[in-house]
Amino acid sequence: MNTPRILKVLAAATTTLALAGCGGSTDVLGNPPTVSNAAVVTGQSLSFAYFQRCINPIFLAQLPVQGGGAATNTCAGSGCHETKTGTGGALRLFPAAATVDLSDPANTPAVIRASDMYKNFYSAQAAVVIGSTTQSRLLAKPLLLGVLHGGGLIFLSENDPNAKLIQYWISRPVPQGQDEFSTANYSMFTPADPKTGACNTQ
Ligand code: HEM
Numbered sequence: 001m002n003t004p005r006i007l008k009v010l011a012a013a014t015t016t017l018a019l020a021g022c023g024g025s026t027d028v029l030g031n032p033p034t035v036s037n038a039a040v041v042t043g044q045s046l047s048f049a050y051f052q053r054c055i056n057p058i059f060l061a062q063l064p065v066q067g068g069g070a071a072t073n074t075c076a077g078s079g080c081h082e083t084k085t086g087t088g089g090a091l092r093l094f095p096a097a098a099t100v101d102l103s104d105p106a107n108t109p110a111v112i113r114a115s116d117m118y119k120n121f122y123s124a125q126a127a128v129v130i131g132s133t134t135q136s137r138l139l140a141k142p143l144l145l146g147v148l149h150g151g152g153l154i155f156l157s158e159n160d161p162n163a164k165l166i167q168y169w170i171s172r173p174v175p176q177g178q179d180e181f182s183t184a185n186y187s188m189f190t191p192a193d194p195k196t197g198a199c200n201t202q
Helices: 005-023 049-061 109-113 116-125 137-143 161-170 183-188
Strands: none
Touching: 049 116, 049 161, 049 183, 109 116, 137 161
């Protein structure tokens, strides 16, 4: 059956009007208006200073394999989370990452962000839900908190001294609006010195 021409024109006009009504461009076959993806500049960070002094050493420690007799494992070891040879998912670590001297003015944020220690910080922070120890894979995996872990049980309980350091780091982000190098978090050390201070856990 041959649809009269006037009806076709009417149908096309109705569609164009309908599209214009819902914000679409009149050129139905054209490209959609450009979508702007604003950069995400907000959001909180964890302390880089506390990470390199108190958390990164955990990744290098010879930790007992629970239920494995005298065997030990290293989180940043090859086959585990070592960045090149590891099979440890998204947690990728440089075992030989050098400590950054935060008191040296030459170590600007840009210089630090290019360092291997910063890559370890960034990868570990990505396995954290800031402020929530239970939702953070960095703690849930080695504790088997409702999840499986390719490396098995690493910390016997949340009272494990290493687990406590990770819990403390996760639950003390730098103040909103400050970056990961904020000195506000030097209070996480006693005395409040990122080079000599002991790592607080409470
Ligand atoms: C303190 C030590 C360790 C921590 C904090 C840790 C943490 C993690 C995290 C956060 C993930 C998930 C990564 C993702 O989201 O993709 C993971 C996965 C994995 N880990 Fe570990 N791990 C540790 C030790 C180990 C060790 C010693 C091994 C090897 C024996 C190991 C082997 C693996 C493997 C194979 C996976 C990938 C499979 C999975 O998602 O469970 N891990 N680990």
